[in-house]
Amino acid sequence: MKIVSVINLKGGCAKTTTAVSMAELLAEGDKKRKRPGSRVLLFDNDKQGNASRMFEVYNRDQEAEACRIMRTGHMGENSIRRVSGIAEDEKLDVIPCNYFMELAELAVKADQDHAQHDRYKTALGEVAGEYCFSNQFKRWVCQDHHSRFHGGTVGRGGQEKKAAWQQGIVV
Numbered sequence: 001m002k003i004v005s006v007i008n009l010k011g012g013c014a015k016t017t018t019a020v021s022m023a024e025l026l027a028e029g030d031k032k033r034k035r036p037g038s039r040v041l042l043f044d045n046d047k048q049g050n051a052s053r054m055f056e057v058y059n060r061d062q063e064a065e066a067c068r069i070m071r072t073g074h075m076g077e078n079s080i081r082r083v084s085g086i087a088e089d090e091k092l093d094v095i096p097c098n099y100f101m102e103l104a105e106l107a108v109k110a111d112q113d114h115a116q117h118d119r120y121k122t123a124l125g126e127v128a129g130e131y132c133f134s135n136q137f138k139r140w141v142c143q144d145h146h147s148r149f150h151g152g153t154v155g156r157g158g159q160e161k162k163a164a165w166q167q168g169i170v171v
Contacts, residue, residue, distance in 0.1 A: 073119035
């Protein structure tokens with residue numbers, strides 16, 4: 001699985017709109033050119049949960065799936081929600097997020113026993129067979145991330161770099 005990310009640390013610059021639009025377009029396909037829609041997973045990683053709200057999978061009362069994935073590094077059961085009405089074959093799935101992400105970020109920062117930087121990679125690896133890149137662009141994963149840093153730091157030779165994915169597409 002290849003990862004392509006759309007990143008901007010500034011808020012309010014259409015990261016969510018871009019990820020949602022790309023997910024919908026990829027799921028719908030191109031009927032004019034007779035290209036079928038792709039299987040798409042939209043990973044909402046923004047604590048505001050606007051992508052989740054757009055697809056009516058937002059739940060403010062309990063920890064969202066993206067928060068659990070952030071804490072554990074694993075998908076778990078029922079992490080992916082199928083969205084109907086976007087593409088003919090219901091090819092768009094969403095991993096919702098909400099304000100519980102704040103608590104998940106604190107838990108990750110406090111966790112001294114597990115690596116911070118590869119939790120999403122590990123979790124997405126669990127569904128690689130369902131959402132993977134092919135030459136015909138059949139399966140995609142779109143990610144929507146908020147502009148605040150979370151996910152740890154990656155250091156090399158004493159130079160630390162923030163491992164912040166803003167919003168992007170995992171292919």
